[in-house]
Amino acid sequence: xxxxxxxxxxxxxxxxxxxxxxxxxxxxxxxxxxxxxxxxxxxxxxxxxxxxxxxxxxxxxxxxxxxxxxxxxxxxxxxxxxxxxxxxxxxxxxxxxxxxxxxxxxxxxxxxxxxxxxxxxxxxxxxxxxxxxxxxxxxxxxxxxxxxxxxxxxxxxxxxxxxxxxxxxxxxxxxxxxxxxxxxxxxxxxxxxxxxxxxxxxxxxxxxxxxxxxxxxxxxxxxxxxxxxxxxxxxxxxxxxxxxxxxxxxxxxxxxxxxxxxxxxxxxxxxxxxxxxxxxxxxxxxxxxxxxxxxxxxxxxxxxxxxxxxxxxxxxxxxxxxxxxxxxxxxxxxxxxxxxxxxxxxxxxxxxxxxxxxxxxxxxxxxxxxxxxxxxxxxxxxxxxxxxxxxxxxxxxxxxxxxxxxxxxxxxxxxxxxxxxxxxxxxxxxxxxxxxxxxxxxxxxxxxxxxxxxxxxxxxxxxxxxxxxxxxxxxxxxxxxxxxxxxxxxxxxxxxxxxxxxxxxxxxxxxxxxxxxxxxxxxxxxxxxxxxxxxxxxxxxxxxxxxxxxxxxxxxxxxxxxxxxxxxxxxxxxxxxxxxxxxxxxxxxxxxxxxxxxxxxxxxxxxxxxxxxxxxxxxxxxxxxxxxxxxxxxxxxxxxxxxxxxxxxxxxxxxxxxxxxxxxxxxxxxxxxxxxxxxxxxxxxxxxxxxxxxxxxxxxxxxxxxxxxxxxxxxxxxxxxxxxxxxxxxxxxxxxxxxx
Numbered sequence: 001x002x003x004x005x006x007x008x009x010x011x012x013x014x015x016x017x018x019x020x021x022x023x024x025x026x027x028x029x030x031x032x033x034x035x036x037x038x039x040x041x042x043x044x045x046x047x048x049x050x051x052x053x054x055x056x057x058x059x060x061x062x063x064x065x066x067x068x069x070x071x072x073x074x075x076x077x078x079x080x081x082x083x084x085x086x087x088x089x090x091x092x093x094x095x096x097x098x099x100x101x102x103x104x105x106x107x108x109x110x111x112x113x114x115x116x117x118x119x120x121x122x123x124x125x126x127x128x129x130x131x132x133x134x135x136x137x138x139x140x141x142x143x144x145x146x147x148x149x150x151x152x153x154x155x156x157x158x159x160x161x162x163x164x165x166x167x168x169x170x171x172x173x174x175x176x177x178x179x180x181x182x183x184x185x186x187x188x189x190x191x192x193x194x195x196x197x198x199x200x201x202x203x204x205x206x207x208x209x210x211x212x213x214x215x216x217x218x219x220x221x222x223x224x225x226x227x228x229x230x231x232x233x234x235x236x237x238x239x240x241x242x243x244x245x246x247x248x249x250x251x252x253x254x255x256x257x258x259x260x261x262x263x264x265x266x267x268x269x270x271x272x273x274x275x276x277x278x279x280x281x282x283x284x285x286x287x288x289x290x291x292x293x294x295x296x297x298x299x300x301x302x303x304x305x306x307x308x309x310x311x312x313x314x315x316x317x318x319x320x321x322x323x324x325x326x327x328x329x330x331x332x333x334x335x336x337x338x339x340x341x342x343x344x345x346x347x348x349x350x351x352x353x354x355x356x357x358x359x360x361x362x363x364x365x366x367x368x369x370x371x372x373x374x375x376x377x378x379x380x381x382x383x384x385x386x387x388x389x390x391x392x393x394x395x396x397x398x399x400x401x402x403x404x405x406x407x408x409x410x411x412x413x414x415x416x417x418x419x420x421x422x423x424x425x426x427x428x429x430x431x432x433x434x435x436x437x438x439x440x441x442x443x444x445x446x447x448x449x450x451x452x453x454x455x456x457x458x459x460x461x462x463x464x465x466x467x468x469x470x471x472x473x474x475x476x477x478x479x480x481x482x483x484x485x486x487x488x489x490x491x492x493x494x495x496x497x498x499x500x501x502x503x504x505x506x507x508x509x510x511x512x513x514x515x516x517x518x519x520x521x522x523x524x525x526x527x528x529x530x531x532x533x534x535x536x537x538x539x540x541x542x543x544x545x546x547x548x549x550x551x552x553x554x555x556x557x558x559x560x561x562x563x564x565x566x567x568x569x570x571x572x573x574x575x576x577x578x579x580x581x582x583x584x585x586x587x588x589x590x591x592x593x594x595x596x597x598x599x600x601x602x603x604x605x606x607x608x609x610x611x612x613x614x615x616x617x618x619x620x621x622x623x624x625x626x627x628x629x630x631x632x633x634x635x636x637x638x639x640x641x642x643x644x645x646x647x648x649x650x651x652x653x654x655x656x657x658x659x660x661x662x663x664x665x666x667x668x669x670x671x672x673x674x675x676x677x678x679x680x681x682x683x684x685x686x687x688x689x690x691x692x693x694x695x696x697x698x699x700x701x702x703x704x705x706x707x708x709x710x711x712x713x714x715x716x717x718x719x720x721x722x723x724x725x726x727x728x729x730x731x732x733x734x735x736x737x738x739x740x
Contacts (some may be wrong), residue, residue, distance in 0.1 A: 022108070043085045048132060187217055191218065211243065221266055304379075319336070356408070374731070448525075456490070466540025552656045568666060706720075
């Protein structure tokens with residue numbers, strides 16, 4: 001059977017003797033290679049750039065659900081590439097997609113099918129000795145021939161839930177009354193879009209999405225960076241009829257920052273939003289944003305959620321974001337789009353800086369938010385932005401350069417606060433970890449470690465050995481609060497450490513177990529600058545864990561720091577606690593693999609939380625003094641850490657969870673179950689106390705997006721009955737926590 005080749009609109013055949021010369025315009029050129037149910041099994045494509053610059057071909061493998069970015073295979077840039085694929089002699093999957101280049105280029109292209117590999121090899125050798133000399137051989141092996149059943153069904157179910165969620169959001173937004181911000185007689189919002197060689201369909205989609213917005217007073221500014229594409233230029237010539245759309249034509253190609261700044265200079269809006277030329281404004285987005293501005297007149301900055309779509313605008317995923325979190329922002333630009341800025345402040349900071357290509361928006365955001373109170377940053381839980389993820393943006397094509405630029409921007413951000421930090425990678429290499437300088441042995445504050453315990457020789461000996469021999473921290477005081485050990489091995493262990501380690505003490509008194517009372521006793525004994533509450537069933541596996549926790553107190557207003565805890569089998573036990581889960585509070589992403597990233601890979605980064613577990617909880621001295629004692633009456637055993645964190649949160653202290661301090665937790669190994677007899681009755685009472693004192697059945701945790709349900713540790717989408725209200729950032733005690 002012969003092959004049928006369909007070229008995209010971004011590809012143009014050039015005159016040549018062989019008829020195999022092509023040029024590409026725009027940033028999404030591709031060939032759709034189609035074959036019949038019965039076909040010759042070996043497909044060979046010959047690609048060669050005609051100029052000095054190489055090409056970066058990409059193949060989209062069709063697994064029965066169309067072409068998806070996750071099924072794409074890329075080849076490094078080369079002058080020539082010979083692609084070999086085995087499509088089988090028959091199959092229900094009858095196509096593959098080949099992107100010959102990642103942008104504008106000229107190249108030769110031909111494709112053949114062969115009955116067997118021997119015939120294909122002879123043709124390859126012949127071409128390699130001639131016009132394809134030096135070309136790289138790219139054999140991608142056997143491709144799927146039949147649709148894969150069960151994963152496809154799961155994908156359909158997932159997308160069905162996403163589509164239902166979007167439909168509900170759009171319907172609720174449509175019913176909102178239009179509420180236009182001031183000024184009533186002028187432009188309130190300018191959307192500025194840098195453009196370079198954009199395909200016509202991208203510009204059509206963008207303009208149509210803007211025109212569909214139901215609220216007046218917004219303008220769309222397309223700032224062209226000296227495009228050379230005839231398709232783009234023709235679109236400009238045909239667009240004068242578009243209402244509220246202005247085109248700024250720059251004579252010289254200066255890059256994305258210059259092009260954006262040229263558009264900003266022409267903007268007349270009180271507020272500014274930035275948008276990429278291949279993306280779109282979601283239905284009813286501007287009405288939702290306008291309402292948030294009108295209802296929060298003191299807001300300095302607003303941002304929305306995002307919908308990720310493919311090149312054909314089919315939804316792939318949602319980016320549901322937390323309320324404003326400046327700690328998370330030091331690890332990733334989770335805010336991204338839509339970002340809505342006050343124009344006056346943008347002018348003050350000088351718009352975008354050059355030299356941050358691929359992360360210019362991140363640098364702008366970090367500079368813009370400097371000094372703005374967190375409560376003046378407003379999150380709008382509505383997917384107002386459609387991000388077309390094709391892999392062709394600058395930041396994705398030049399990922400290393402964009403990552404370096406982001407880390408330079410972060411280092412600059414801390415330098416403005418006179419902090420000389422270094423910025424490295426995390427478990428996700430393109431995300432960031434800010435590392436504060438080590439002050440040396442005499443510069444670290446004294447930490448009082450409080451460990452409630454009784455008997456349990458194996459546990460207490462393990463945690464003490466880890467503290468003294470497995471922890472790289474120079475100034476520790478260890479206080480054991482023991483409610484009646486009778487095990488002579490444990491008593492001998494206490495005597496050993498009392499005689500060999502300065503600052504070790506064990507306070508032993510026979511009494512009923514009350515975790516909150518034990519902590520209060522330890523706090524009364526403590527002489528350290530900060531306190532560390534530590535369970536006796538913790539096992540230390542990383543020497544730098546405590547330095548990381550103490551370093552997190554460098555973040556403004558931080559009063560409590562929690563660690564990443566793993567079960568001994570290596571799965572997640574603690575990655576933060578969400579207040580409101582199950583009407584009470586619960587761990588999210590419980591039992592996920594240790595390296596699991598969670599939404600937007602947040603579990604690979606420091607996060608502001610409302611609550612962390614008391615199994616390993618660092619409390620600053622300022623926080624301990626302000627919040628006071630743990631509640632011995634209402635929370636003797638369960639939820640005492642939740643109560644303490646919520647009280648700290650309400651007082652204005654930040655709570656941070658960090659994955660860079662990782663420990664094993666043998667959870668409740670020394671006490672047993674709380675689900676039988678008297679323990680069960682006490683547990684139920686403590687749950688009632690938590691709901692009564694903190695309203696956890698209606699609590700909206702700023703760490704969790706309102707689009708998620710609260711019934712499971714791994715939350716799924718919740719179809720909304722009403723639009724979630726915009727959320728301000730946290731009210732914090734800005735001067736809480738002493739510097740190292």
